[in-house]
Amino acid sequence: MKLLNCPLNGPRNIAEFSYGGELHTMPNPTMCDSREWAEYVFFDRNEAGVVTEWWMHNASAYWFLAERNTITDEVVRTFPASEMFTERVDSINADKA
Amino acid sequence: MPKIENVAPTNFSRRSQLYRRHVAAGAAFTKASASAVVAAYSGEHNEVHCAAMLGLADLSSLPRIGFKGSDTTHWLEKRIPRLPSRPNLSKSQDDGGTVARLSATEYLVLGNLTDAPSLPAALQDVSIDSSTQRVYPLPRSDSHAWFALTGTYAPSVLAKLCGVDMRARKFANGNIAQSSLAHINAIILRRDLGTTTCFYILSDTSFAEYLWDAMLDAMAEFDGIPVGILALRALENGISE
Numbered sequence: 176m177k178l179l180n181c182p183l184n185g186p187r188n189i190a191e192f193s194y195g196g197e198l199h200t201m202p203n204p205t206m207c208d209s210r211e212w213a214e215y216v217f218f219d220r221n222e223a224g225v226v227t228e229w230w231m232h233n234a235s236a237y238w239f240l241a242e243r244n245t246i247t248d249e250v251v252r253t254f255p256a257s258e259m260f261t262e263r264v265d266s267i268n269a270d271k272a
Numbered sequence: 273m274p275k276i277e278n279v280a281p282t283n284f285s286r287r288s289q290l291y292r293r294h295v296a297a298g299a300a301f302t303k304a305s306a307s308a309v310v311a312a313y314s315g316e317h318n319e320v321h322c323a324a325m326l327g328l329a330d331l332s333s334l335p336r337i338g339f340k341g342s343d344t345t346h347w348l349e350k351r352i353p354r355l356p357s358r359p360n361l362s363k364s365q366d367d368g369g370t371v372a373r374l375s376a377t378e379y380l381v382l383g384n385l386t387d388a389p390s391l392p393a394a395l396q397d398v399s400i401d402s403s404t405q406r407v408y409p410l411p412r413s414d415s416h417a418w419f420a421l422t423g424t425y426a427p428s429v430l431a432k433l434c435g436v437d438m439r440a441r442k443f444a445n446g447n448i449a450q451s452s453l454a455h456i457n458a459i460i461l462r463r464d465l466g467t468t469t470c471f472y473i474l475s476d477t478s479f480a481e482y483l484w485d486a487m488l489d490a491m492a493e494f495d496g497i498p499v500g501i502l503a504l505r506a507l508e509n510g511i512s513e
Contacts, residue, residue: 184450187451191451232450233452234451237375
């Protein structure tokens with residue numbers, strides 16, 4: 176059985192998780208052009224190596240981040256999204272707009 | 273066993289998703305928090321004794337409410353004397369209810385097993401100005417079914433259905449596991465009734481019938497049966513037979 180360590184709930188069966196895609200930095204939706212926005216929404220870098228990804232523990236609906244090596248499929252570490260996001264993203268963009 | 277009032281689930285607007293099954297099983301109902309809860313099922317069983325060994329009760333019509341948001345802990349501190357200090361921990365309250373902390377900023381408040389006023393009903397009436405504070409109520413009464421699995425063999429049943437170790441020495445009273453139970457998402461919290469092991473189980477209402485059947489199927493090898501709320505109240509009050 177493959178385990179993933181949820182920062183909130185501890186180690187759980189990988190079947191309890193959903194993959195949420197690579198972590199991307201959101202461009203300012205009011206300032207960026209269509210190409211930038213399309214790349215943010217639709218495209219992944221798909222790198223070979225350690226990437227940061229969104230994962231969700233389904234039973235607690237808890238989103239967190241994981242650093243995973245896409246070559247070896249080894250999860251280097253998992254951590255709460257609050258390590259990267261200290262305030263609401265929508266308020267950041269509202270201030271900039 | 274005290275005398276059971278003659279109430280029907282259809283006398284109340286709030287009902288368990290399973291009330292037709294309970295009626296078909298010959299259950300007698302008692303009033304609790306503006307709803308009818310199964311008091312006891314018909315049959316020869318001593319339900320208090322059975323619940324102490326292995327029983328399953330449907331508490332879905334009892335009140336419960338959730339709150340989430342970054343200001344929730346601060347908001348609840350002013351209204352609830354004993355809040356759990358960390359996620360995945362629950363605390364019993366003076367009114368007999370339970371407050372469960374599901375994450376750093378999310379709480380679940382469960383009512384008591386009696387007909388007395390309960391915390392969720394009181395909190396439901398508090399108006400929240402979400403424009404000035406980040407506290408958002410969650411309608412857990414509508415979203416989640418609520419069962420209680422009681423008795424000595426309860427951890428053995430959960431061992432068949434869930435990957436989390438819930439043996440008494442590993443999973444203390446008050447602990448919470450949010451995990452997969454019989455292949456569906458569930459919140460499982462240990463909330464002992466007196467000296468009897470008891471787990472509250474909350475899962476999506478749409479799975480209520482499935483989960484009820486899956487639990488009873490898993491309980492069959494230990495001779496577990498459905499029990500009414502009178503048996504749970506008796507255990508909570510320390511009456512063993």
